[in-house]
Amino acid sequence: MNDTATTADSTAASAPDLAAVRVALIGAGNMGGPVGRAMLAAGVRPAHLRIANSTPASSERAAAELGATAAASRAEAVAEADVVVLGVKPYQILDLVAELRDELPAGTLVLSLAAGTTLARIEEALGGDCAAARAMPNTPIAVGEGAVGLMRGSAVTDAQHALLHALFARAGAVVDIIEQQVHAFIGAAGSLPAFVFTLIEAMTDEAVRLGLKRDLAATLVQQTVRGAATMLSESGTHPAVAKNAVSSPGGTTVQGLAALEREGVRAGVAAAMAAAAETSRAMSGD
Ligand SMILES: NC(=O)c1ccc[n+]([C@@H]2O[C@H](COP(=O)([O-])OP(=O)(O)OC[C@H]3O[C@@H](n4cnc5c(N)ncnc54)[C@H](OP(=O)(O)O)[C@@H]3O)[C@@H](O)[C@H]2O)c1
Missing domain, CATH: 3.40.50.720 (NAD(P)-binding Rossmann-like Domain)
Incomplete structure (x- = not known):
């Protein structure tokens, strides 16, 4: 060795x-x-x-x-x-x-x-x-x-x-x-796949409710999540800039974004990450 x-x-x-x-x-x-x-x-x-x-x-x-x-x-x-x-x-x-x-x-x-x-x-x-x-x-x-x-x-x-x-x-x-960064890392990466899986499940269920067959819904949601992440990482674009670029006045996306904020998705995601980090901290006795 x-x-x-x-x-x-x-x-x-x-x-x-x-x-x-x-x-x-x-x-x-x-x-x-x-x-x-x-x-x-x-x-x-x-x-x-x-x-x-x-x-x-x-x-x-x-x-x-x-x-x-x-x-x-x-x-x-x-x-x-x-x-x-x-x-x-x-x-x-x-x-x-x-x-x-x-x-x-x-x-x-x-x-x-x-x-x-x-x-x-x-x-x-x-x-x-x-x-x-x-x-x-x-x-x-x-x-x-x-x-x-x-x-x-x-x-x-x-x-x-x-x-x-x-x-x-x-x-x-x-x-x-x-x-000392491991707790934040667990919130931002270790536990994050489960949060993303839950969001993907929710988006797929809603796509089915809107009328798409489940396999088509799953393909579209997974491809879109993958594509959005790849677009950000390859271009280096800030997510807010990418989001604003597709928000026409009074259009479909901006109406959807407003609903997303009203329903507290941003706060929910932050709470999930914070809960994971806090639990890691407690397990370590930090
Ligand atoms: N799951 C995650 O997302 C994740 C992420 C980051 C870190 N971790 C860490 O990964 C570790 C394992 O978690 P896990 O989810 O992979 O658990 P797991 O699926 O239950 O795997 C535990 C493994 O340990 C083996 N094992 C139990 N007692 C043993 C012993 N006395 N000697 C040798 N092997 C023994 C088990 O073998 P048998 O199957 O034969 O019982 C099994 O292969 C944890 O410390 C966790 O904190 C997990």
């Missing part, structure tokens, strides 16, 4: 060789699974991505689904690992780290996906020989269009940090954040 780290340290500009990197994924569930898939897409070899779920049968199932390798035990998964990804529930993280700490090769990077458990607590449970980082992904990483916030622990080397970016290169937008 840590060959990769050494190489990247000495040649900061060169990309890490992911074909040589060994990853253990402890907990390949709703979030760990897509993270594993993104790492395979980025270039980790299937034989080098070893999965340990709560039972061997579950590990086999997840490995077959992802095209990775099942480990017989957590200890077997982490032996020789460069990166150990923890995809278990937040309440399990510290016990799992305490259980694994004596099994981890020195210099291993432990990457927690969990909300609410801080780097300081993970580092304390880990002891001195390994580095810890956190990644806050969202579910659209499953289609390469997600967002990932990376938080770097105090012992993470530049090479390990570059390795994390390389591992998530096919996940979507990958950004470095400081830990």
Whole structure:
């Protein structure tokens, strides 16, 4: 392993060789699974991505689904690992780290996906020989269009940090954040897909009520949401400018926009994001 780290340290500009990197994924569930898939897409070899779920049968199932390798035990998964990804529930993280700490090769990077458990607590449970980082992904990483916030622990080397970016290169937008920003990140990205799914569901239902067949309604709404987001990101246009450009005096769009504001959609969306961020803050004890 840590060959990769050494190489990247000495040649900061060169990309890490992911074909040589060994990853253990402890907990390949709703979030760990897509993270594993993104790492395979980025270039980790299937034989080098070893999965340990709560039972061997579950590990086999997840490995077959992802095209990775099942480990017989957590200890077997982490032996020789460069990166150990923890995809278990937040309440399990510290016990799992305490259980694994004596099994981890020195210099291993432990990457927690969990909300609410801080780097300081993970580092304390880990002891001195390994580095810890956190990644806050969202579910659209499953289609390469997600967002990932990376938080770097105090012992993470530049090479390990570059390795994390390389591992998530096919996940979507990958950004470095400081830990205090994670609550805002959860409101703005981690939990946001569920809010967008709800808005898409509401728009599709209304399109059906207005007379369109459901499959046509779903296609039109999804394409329009995707197209509107792509238009903003590709042009750099401010959303208010784009909105005003399609609002003719007394026309259909401006009447619809006025109804949207009267019904409090803007305040509702803000409240949902704030509730997610506040809950994250409470879980972290911040
Ligand atoms: N879901 C999201 O949108 C999201 C977003 C960002 C971060 N996260 C974080 O991702 C983490 C996982 O959440 P999730 O939604 O993916 O949960 P999940 O679907 O329930 O997955 C949990 C995984 O952990 C495994 N597991 C449970 N106990 C284990 C043990 N003792 N040893 C090894 N593996 C064990 C489970 O295996 P079995 O199936 O065999 O029980 C399962 O594969 C959480 O910490 C959460 O904060 C989730």
